[in-house]
Amino acid sequence: MPECTLNYFIRSNSSRGYASFFQSNFSRLRTVVRLDGYPSVAVADIVGNICADALEKGFHAQLIHNCLDNSLEGVIIPERSAGVINFPLYDEEEYCIAAILNDDNLNLTFAGLEAARRHFAAALEIHDRWEKIYISNMDFDAANKLAANTIEKVVGGNTLPKQGEQIHRFFGAATIDGSFDYIDGLTSHLAKRYFIKGRPGTGKSTFLRKIADYASAAGFETEVYHCAFDPNSLDMIVLRELSLCVFDSTSPHEYFPSRPSDEIIDIYKAAVVDKTDEKYRTEIAAIMTDYKSEIAKATKQLTRAKKYYDEVQRGILSKISAKALGNAEKKIHNKIFEDG
Known part of the structure; x- marks a missing residue:
């Protein structure tokens, strides 16, 4: 996508259930067009056309992707303070019509999603065992000192004369095709990127939260990207007003410096007892095997849910005329670009 587009997710099928940053x-926004249960093929056309029109008019566009299959489900045009978002029928919003529909394929969709989240939850419990190894071998004073030094390096004495704000999102998702992220696109035009290296339990999320809170208190708009697997954890912060980001560059979103300005911050090296990896190698290997097994089972269930939801969508599409859909798209377009 061009420089004037961002791609991200606002929802996740996580180890803690269905998570959403819709409100954030x-x-x-001044104008929000909400679509309920539109088939993804129709949403892709609507969103894609709005994005193309926005770029043609010289605006920016933020494309929002579906956490199940990475399809397009929404768009935000910041200069218009406007956005469009589709809520699939399996969305777990209170009073959703899907909760009272008696549709076998939709019920099977819900069942697949719930089974996937159970496996993600089981994977989180295994991950907690992994974290305990490193927590018990952490020098927390050294970790806190590294965080303070990084805050000074990243934000320092910079302030802006306005109220800071945090916007919460996901840069990736556990999709039917496995873990996927948009880190590269979200950070490609930033002047400075800090790559955090560490291990589970070494405080990477706490590290990022401290920087995010400091930056927003200093008046900066802070994009806070949560872990799609565990939304309680942070994986990246972006400060576009300072043209920089700090992110957890470990599996399953492991990146390495590719530009002269890229910089690694190694929490493992700075704050973990030397040779901890080697000491617990056998135990860690067994944990990783169990963890990957649960993730694979969850992915299989997501694929099952997608299969049944595709059937739901085919049924809806068979009842929609191209003319009606075209008229709806025109109204949406006018709402985004002409109202206000």
């Missing part, structure tokens, strides 16, 4: 991204 859409409550700040």
Whole structure:
């Protein structure tokens, strides 16, 4: 995508259930067009056309992807303070019509998603065992010192004369095709990227939270990207007003410096007892095997859910005329670009 587009997710099928940052991204907009249960093929056309028109008019566009299959499900045009978002029928919003529909394929979709989340939850319990190894071998004073030094390096004495704000999102998702992320696109035009290296339990999320809170208190708009697997954890912060980001560059989103300005911050090296990896190699290997097994089972269930939801969508599409859909798209387009 061009420089004037961003791609991200606002929802996740996580180890803690269905997580959504809809409010964080859409409550700040003046105009919100909400679609309920539109088939993904129709949403892709609507969103794609709005994005193309926005770019042609010289605006920016933020493309929002579906956490199940990475299809397009929404778009935000910041200069218009406007956005469009589709809520699939399996969305777990209160009072959703899907909860009272008696549709076998939709019920099987819900069942697949719930089974996937159970496997993700089991994987989180295994991950907690992994974290305990490193927590018991952490020098927390050294970790806190590294965090303070990084805050000074990243933000320092810079301030802006306005109220800071945090916007919460996901840069990736556990999709039917496995883990996927948009880190490269979200950070490609930043002047400075800090790659955090560490291990589970070494405080990477706490490290990022401290920087995010400091930056927003200093008046900066802070993009806070949560872990799609565990939304309680942070994986990246972006400060576009400072043209920089700091992110957890470990599996399953492991990146390495590719530009002269890229810099590694190694928490393992700075704050973990030397040779901890080697000491617990056998135990860690067994944990990793169990963890990957649960993740694979979860992915299989997501694929099952997608299969049944595709059937739901085919049924809806068979009842929609191309003319009606075209008229709806025109109204949406006018709402985004002409109202206000």
